[in-house]
Amino acid sequence: MREQHARRAEFLPFIEWKSRDGSRSLIENVEIRQKFGQFIGQIAASHWWDYESLANSLNRKIPAPSSFPVAWSVDLLKIATLLRCCDAAQIDERRAPGFLWALRKGRLSELSEKHWSFQNRLTQCERRGDGLYYASTGDFLKSESGIWWMLYDTLKMVDAELKNADALLARFRNDDLRFSARRVANTDSPIALIDSITVRGWRPVDTAFSISDIPRLVEKLGGEQLYGSDKVAPFRELVLNAMDAIRLRQALDPEAPKGLVRVELQRFTDKFVVSIHDNGVGMTSSSIVRHLLSFGSSGWFSDPAIGEFSDNLPKVGDVAGRFGIGFFSVFMLSKKVKVISRRFDEGANNTSILEFENGLDERPVMSVAEGVDRKIGGGTTICFEIDIDDASSIFTARISDISNFYRIILRKFPSSDIDICLVVDSDERYILGCDWRIMDASELLKRIEGKNYNVKLEKYNDNIRPIYGDSGEILARMCIIPDRYSSFTNFEAVYPNGFVVSQGAAIVDISFRGIAEGRVTRASRDSGEVLWSSDAIARWATEQARLIAEIEEDPVLQASCAGFVVACGGDPGPLKICEVSQGSLSLDELRDYLREKEKIWIAYDFALRQRQYGPVKLLDDVVFCSSGFPTISSSRGFFSINSDREFIREIVEKLVAAVFDIDKYIFDEYNDWRSDRAYRYIGNTICFHDENGKEFKEEAKFYRRGMNISDISEFKVDQQDLEF
Numbered sequence: 248m249r250e251q252h253a254r255r256a257e258f259l260p261f262i263e264w265k266s267r268d269g270s271r272s273l274i275e276n277v278e279i280r281q282k283f284g285q286f287i288g289q290i291a292a293s294h295w296w297d298y299e300s301l302a303n304s305l306n307r308k309i310p311a312p313s314s315f316p317v318a319w320s321v322d323l324l325k326i327a328t329l330l331r332c333c334d335a336a337q338i339d340e341r342r343a344p345g346f347l348w349a350l351r352k353g354r355l356s357e358l359s360e361k362h363w364s365f366q367n368r369l370t371q372c373e374r375r376g377d378g379l380y381y382a383s384t385g386d387f388l389k390s391e392s393g394i395w396w397m398l399y400d401t402l403k404m405v406d407a408e409l410k411n412a413d414a415l416l417a418r419f420r421n422d423d424l425r426f427s428a429r430r431v432a433n434t435d436s437p438i439a440l441i442d443s444i445t446v447r448g449w450r451p452v453d454t455a456f457s458i459s460d461i462p463r464l465v466e467k468l469g470g471e472q473l474y475g476s477d478k479v480a481p482f483r484e485l486v487l488n489a490m491d492a493i494r495l496r497q498a499l500d501p502e503a504p505k506g507l508v509r510v511e512l513q514r515f516t517d518k519f520v521v522s523i524h525d526n527g528v529g530m531t532s533s534s535i536v537r538h539l540l541s542f543g544s545s546g547w548f549s550d551p552a553i554g555e556f557s558d559n560l561p562k563v564g565d566v567a568g569r570f571g572i573g574f575f576s577v578f579m580l581s582k583k584v585k586v587i588s589r590r591f592d593e594g595a596n597n598t599s600i601l602e603f604e605n606g607l608d609e610r611p612v613m614s615v616a617e618g619v620d621r622k623i624g625g626g627t628t629i630c631f632e633i634d635i636d637d638a639s640s641i642f643t644a645r646i647s648d649i650s651n652f653y654r655i656i657l658r659k660f661p662s663s664d665i666d667i668c669l670v671v672d673s674d675e676r677y678i679l680g681c682d683w684r685i686m687d688a689s690e691l692l693k694r695i696e697g698k699n700y701n702v703k704l705e706k707y708n709d710n711i712r713p714i715y716g717d718s719g720e721i722l723a724r725m726c727i728i729p730d731r732y733s734s735f736t737n738f739e740a741v742y743p744n745g746f747v748v749s750q751g752a753a754i755v756d757i758s759f760r761g762i763a764e765g766r767v768t769r770a771s772r773d774s775g776e777v778l779w780s781s782d783a784i785a786r787w788a789t790e791q792a793r794l795i796a797e798i799e800e801d802p803v804l805q806a807s808c809a810g811f812v813v814a815c816g817g818d819p820g821p822l823k824i825c826e827v828s829q830g831s832l833s834l835d836e837l838r839d840y841l842r843e844k845e846k847i848w849i850a851y852d853f854a855l856r857q858r859q860y861g862p863v864k865l866l867d868d869v870v871f872c873s874s875g876f877p878t879i880s881s882s883r884g885f886f887s888i889n890s891d892r893e894f895i896r897e898i899v900e901k902l903v904a905a906v907f908d909i910d911k912y913i914f915d916e917y918n919d920w921r922s923d924r925a926y927r928y929i930g931n932t933i934c935f936h937d938e939n940g941k942e943f944k945e946e947a948k949f950y951r952r953g954m955n956i957s958d959i960s961e962f963k964v965d966q967q968d969l970e971f
Contacts, residue, residue, distance in 0.1 A: 256291035260284035282312045283321070290327045294334070298411045299533045301327060306419055325424055328412040332426065335408040336379060338401055339369040364391070365398040378432035379409070386447035395451065399440055406431035481580050483659045484573035485523045485629055486510065487752055490665050492527025492627060496591050499528065503591070504624065506680075510656065511670040519633045521580075529590040529625040532599040532613055539574055539586070539601075574629075575607075581631035582606035587616060591625025598622045649674045654697055661695035662762050663751030683762050684713075684721040691724065692760060696743035704732060704743070704760070710794045711761055714779045714787045722778045725761030727791045729799075729807035730877055747775050758811070758879050777888065781816055784888065788817025796821040802831030806895075810877040813893050824895050825872040828865040834902065837870070841906040844868060846951040848932045849903070851896060863935045869947070871934070872899045900948070907952045917948075917959045928962040 261284055263270040274280040274287070286309060293301055305327050311319035368387075372379040381402060387395040413429040433439045437451035486508055493506035509524040530539060577584055582605050589598040598616035603609070616622070649671040656669060657678050667678040683691055688711035693700050710726035725745055732743075746753040747765040754765050754775040765775035777784075792812045799805055802823040809822040823831035832840055841847070851874035865871065874896040879888055904914045917928050934945045951958060 256294070257288040259291065260288050278314070282314075286321060286323060290323060290330065293327045294331060297533050297537075298415055300531075302415060302419065322420075322424075324419060325416065328415060329426075332408055332412050332428075335405045336372060336428075338366050338405065339371050339381070341371070361394050361397050362401075364394050365401070369398075374428050375432060377427065377429045379405070379428045379430070380432045380443065382443045383445055386445045388447055389449040392446075392449055392451070395444065395446060398444060399434075399437055399451070402431050402434050402440070402444075406434045478579065479655055479659065481576040482510070482521075482523075482656065483752060484576045486656075486660065486667065487750065488573055489523060489525035489527060489627070490663070490750065492525050492529070493665055494527075496526070496528040496625065500591055506665045507668060508665060509668045509670065512652065512672070514672055515635075517635050519635065519638050520630060521633060522628055522630045524626065524628045526624055526626040527591075529593075529622070529627055530588040530599070531590050531593070531597070532601075534590070535586065535588060535599060535601050536613070577629065577631055578603075578606050580633055580637070582608075583632045585630040586627065587620055587622065587630070588627040589616075589622040589625055593625075595621040595623060649676055653678070657694070657697060659753055660751050661746050661753055662748045665751070683724065688724070691762070692743070695746060695762060696760075699743040701732070701743060704728060706798050707760065710791065710798070712787060712790055712794075714763070714783050716778060716783070717780065722783070723761065723763035723787075725757075725759040725763060725787075727788070727795060727808050727811045728758075728760055729804040730758065730810070731804065731807060747777060749775060758877065785816035785818075788812045788815035789820065792817060792820040792822050802826070806831065806873065807877075810873050810875075810895055811879070813895055813898060814877055814879065815888065816893070819895075819898075825870050825899055826865065827870055828867050834898065837899065838902060838906060841903060846949070847903065848930075848934070848947040848949055849896070849899060850932075850934050850945050850947040863937050863943075865935045866933060869932070869934050870899065872896055900950075903950050907950055907954070909950070909952075909954055913954060913956060913959065916956075922966075924966065926963050926965050928959055929964050930962040 260272070260274050260280055263272050265271075272280060274284060289305065293305055296304070301324070305323040307323050309321040309323065311317060311321075365387075368383050368385055370382045370384060372381050374380070387398075409426070409428060409430055413425055416425045433443050441451065489508045490506070493508070496503045497506060504526055507526055509522075511522040511524070513520045513522075582603065584603040584606075586601040587598065588601075589595065596615075598621045600614045600616050600620060601611050602614070603611045622628070649669060652671055653669055653676050656667065660667065660678065662681065662683040663678065664680045664682065666680045669676050669678065681691075681694065686694075689705070689708045691711070692708060707726050707728050711724050712726065713721045714723040714725070716722045743760055744756045745759045745761045745763070747755050747757055747763045749765050749767050754767055757763065763777055763779075765777050768774050768776055789812070792809065795805065795808045799808070805823040806825070809819040809824045812819045812822065813824075819834055821833050823833055825832055825837055827840060829840075846868060848869045850869055850871050872895050874894060876894060900914075900918060903909070904911075920927065928948075929946060930949050931944050931946050932949070933942045934947065936942045949958075949962065
């Protein structure tokens with residue numbers, strides 16, 4: 248509201264309101280409104296500006312119009328600073344009268360209550376020397392410590408306002424025009440302030456964290472400690488920042504050009520020079536200092552200049568740079584870094600340059616761009632150097648090969664909606680922005696899988712199906728494939744995998760083919776959460792079961808897919824989920840099989856894998872099924888699938904309990920696998936024999952119709968006696 252208030256204030260002098268008595272204006276005198284209205288509006292709008300913008304825009308003295316004495320003039324800079332300081336300094340009880348507080352009580356927020364409470368206890372400020380002196384009319388009790396600290400922070404704000412105003416006037420005006428009050432007394436420390444803002448029963452201690460070595464902290468948390476050994480992470484972070492800047496400009500500027508991120512690699516004898524350009528919103532020099540260099544601050548939403556356009560700002564969740572640390576990842580690769588930026592609504596003369604000559608070990612240098620460094624349009628360029636020997640370790644192949652570079656960047660941005668232009672020396676290639684929600688399924692898979700695209704799996708391409716959100720939006724387009732074809736479980740061959748993505752960038756690999764929109768949950772961007780509901784993923788998985796059964800005849804592969812379906816909370820339907828002596832069975836077929844049985848054994852994770860050892864004969868009354876949860880995300884990252892998941896083993900056992908009419912108490916007791924129990928129920932039986940008649944005994948669970956507590960007691964084993 249404050250940002251919008253300041254932005255609208257510039258136009259208020261010229262707005263007219265109709266009334267029964269005619270038109271009304273804030274400035275009723277027409278001559279004053281015409282001659283001074285523009286200046287009044289600019290000064291009002293400047294209330295939200297930083298001091299650098301104030302100096303750039305209002306460092307003027309306006310001569311008197313013809314109807315005023317010639318000796319008069321309007322000093323815009325002094326008037327603006329005077330009004331800012333007066334507004335900041337007026338925080339005493341006149342701003343929060345007790346009677347008005349009584350009238351509004353119950354309608355104030357907790358924050359407003361605290362402001363009102365301390366202002367109501369302040370005396371008028373008094374100038375003592377060059378300082379403003381504030382005092383309280385009573386002590387602040389221990390229960391009111393939060394109010395006291397809010398007052399302390401407010402007085403520090405007033406102190407900063409006075410000091411900034413004094414520095415500005417000393418710089419651009421002579422000493423005669425500086426204010427007499429240039430600071431707030433007793434704000435050097437909390438202890439000093441209790442001399443005038445008194446407390447009782449407690450003592451303020453400034454417990455703000457102090458970090459002695461900021462550069463080392465930034466290097467650790469903005470580098471390998473956060474991103475691990477992934478040397479491509481800085482490219483991802485810088486490109487994501489560039490994309491955020493483009494999206495923001497497109498939201499603010501109706502005439503914004505089509506967004507483009509350009510990543511250039513120039514080879515020299517002993518190094519590569521990397522330049523990452525964007526035509527996004529750009530930054531002023533103050534934005535660079537306050538926000539780009541403020542570790543942990545996401546400047547898009549805290550920059551007052553951008554705040555002028557807050558009506559059009561995207562939501563916080565719609566940008567990638569929410570953690571405020573991505574820029575610092577560049578120091579994983581280089582100590583020599585250069586930032587060139589110009590805000591989109593300013594001229595080329597306002598292009599700023601920030602240069603790091605020795606990483607974070609030395610202070611960077613800020614300058615105004617000259618000559619070819621001036622940016623023709625808005626946007627930002629970040630340049631840094633990579634040693635020629637380091638380049639091969641970063642990319643694990645020849646960096647000069649644009650095909651390799653293209654593959655690496657495409658894998659980091661499988662679903663980018665913004666074009667990325669890659670340039671290695673003079674060789675150029677584009678990763679075109681795409682709408683993964685509507686593009687052809689096969690084209691989507693070829694794009695995200697790259698060289699891992701496998702023609703043997705093309706029969707699954709048509710199984711790509713969307714997962715919808717509550718409002719009908721597409722949150723994912725994926726299909727299930729057997730884990731035999733997953734790069735997570737088969738290390739002897741290269742197989743494709745899908746991605747959970749956010750703002751076009753991959754967060755984590757998944758076993759499903761395709762793309763799922765997610766939300767980053769850690770600054771390292773290797774962990775996320777999906778956006779779908781458990782009902783939505785269950786419906787998708789159930790549909791996948793039907794589609795897979797139509798194209799896949801191999802019962803082992805069907806059972807593998809069924810594990811994923813059940814893990815997503817879906818119904819495996821026609822898919823084979825278990826194996827018996829007569830063959831593989833679906834859930835309905837297993838129900839019919841059980842109706843003919845009086846007792847069975849359930850064995851886990853064996854027969855379907857045993858085929859690699861040669862043919863075996865399964866014994867009657869033994870059901871083999873999977874007991875584990877399939878691998879869905881890679882070990883380097885994590886995401887929650889958000890499903891009412893189960894194991895194949897669980898649904899088989901529940902079906903057995905239902906068909907065999909086993910009491911719920913008996914069933915729950917028998918299948919309680921909690922590790923903190925003193926005992927468990929475990930049995931074993933002969934499960935199969937090989938072609939030579941050799942019998943194999945394996946761990947299994949016994950069930951009989953109407954089984955009771957005595958039936959399960961013989962399988963009770965103390966935990967300490969278990970051998971793993």
